[in-house]
Amino acid sequence: MMSLTLEIVEKLSSAAKAKAKEIGVPMNIAVVDEGANLKAFHRMDNAWLGSIDISIKKAKTARFFDMNSGEIGKLSQPGQPLYNIEHSNGGLITFPGGVVLKDESGTIIGAIGVSGGTVDQDHEVATAGAEALKSY
Amino acid sequence: MMSLTLEIVEKLSSAAKAKAKEIGVPMNIAVVDEGANLKAFHRMDNAWLGSIDISIKKAKTARFFDMNSGEIGKLSQPGQPLYNIEHSNGGLITFPGGVVLKDESGTIIGAIGVSGGTVDQDHEVATAGAEALKSY
Amino acid sequence: MMSLTLEIVEKLSSAAKAKAKEIGVPMNIAVVDEGANLKAFHRMDNAWLGSIDISIKKAKTARFFDMNSGEIGKLSQPGQPLYNIEHSNGGLITFPGGVVLKDESGTIIGAIGVSGGTVDQDHEVATAGAEALKSY
């Protein structure tokens, strides 16, 4: 299994930052490893303060359940199977912006969480970070 | 960028208190600075005890995302993009009563949070506090 | 029993602020009422950010046990009867700077907590606030 070195994580973060600059939205960007433990975090200038915690929680949420954070959000709505799962694990964030990181064999080796814009923008920037992993 | 001195914050709080007296509802009034750290808090006589924490969380929530707390609440409803965002940052309050504080150039330099009445009353009192900033 | 109105609390806070200015140390000043609930808080310009929480905890600690915070600290040392009592109540602060507020009959009606300088300075400023109650 591929391991998320800091060198690789910095490149994923840079790819995410480049996308954030391209769309003109300052973002908070967090990456967690296989153990769901924080590996790197960057807050771009003028990004929301409240998104520090949210970006980290999105990354952890995605790795906790090995699916993008927004997928869990569909299941945590009132009346749905995972209603209020957000109360677990010291707080989850289940809307889009958390994306799993997969190595070339498809094994999940971590996750990236992005917060600072609309959930579509957050997901777009997180995906740009995750895509950058493919070049390794 | 203008800095929120205690002298200015006291005047914003007084303006909010004056509005609260005018409408006859005792309020909890909190002000946070640029870094979302508490600068001043006042609980008017007979104001709800549970609103101590709510007023502080409303102020922090507004500064965390640079928008009035009620705007976030519209987006955090079931089925909406930010559902259950309240689980982040040690607890958010996303109904009205948290209002951003802007200096003359439009830069957000903090926020005021008010709790003790209906959300409309809370927002009215917070706005009165925020408006007082314009005289500086 | 005398009740701590916001009007009175503001005057205690002002007396504490005046003493802080006199000794040249910016302070965080918190006052809690009979129920150990926050009534007012002021952070003077350039006062330590970490002292926001400490000043509030000192005030609560003093009212929780009806004695000045430093008295509890003597008993919470290793080998003493209240060793590590700081783990209770969401966190206590048991060094000086929390002072009980007594009405003219000697009944404790709240407490003031001050943080921002040495513990001696904190206690001096808190005492100045508490003394101001005597004029009511």
Added chain:
Amino acid sequence: MMSLTLEIVEKLSSAAKAKAKEIGVPMNIAVVDEGANLKAFHRMDNAWLGSIDISIKKAKTARFFDMNSGEIGKLSQPGQPLYNIEHSNGGLITFPGGVVLKDESGTIIGAIGVSGGTVDQDHEVATAGAEALKSY
């Protein structure tokens, strides 16, 4: 006052990482800004997982009280003036490794926290990061 941009913070982190490599100890490195809010975090490969939280808390502790974390630790020992101050602010870390960041005028604009080795090593790496600020 100088502002800690992400560009500057990345360079401080890189200087700290270079020192950590030089002494052969993988480190966790956190930087907070003026408001004690996280700006960047890096975990070097094979650095302790438990040091993620410690490095962040060291940085916050240093900014909370505008002094290096180890200075507070001297005062928080049993029998010393700030005994058990660690119970405040959601948990402080008061041994060395948190170092304040000062701009050219001496104003404190944030702090860097390092954890992963002995406290002397942590302090040495944090200091290397802080020193790099002087070139801006």
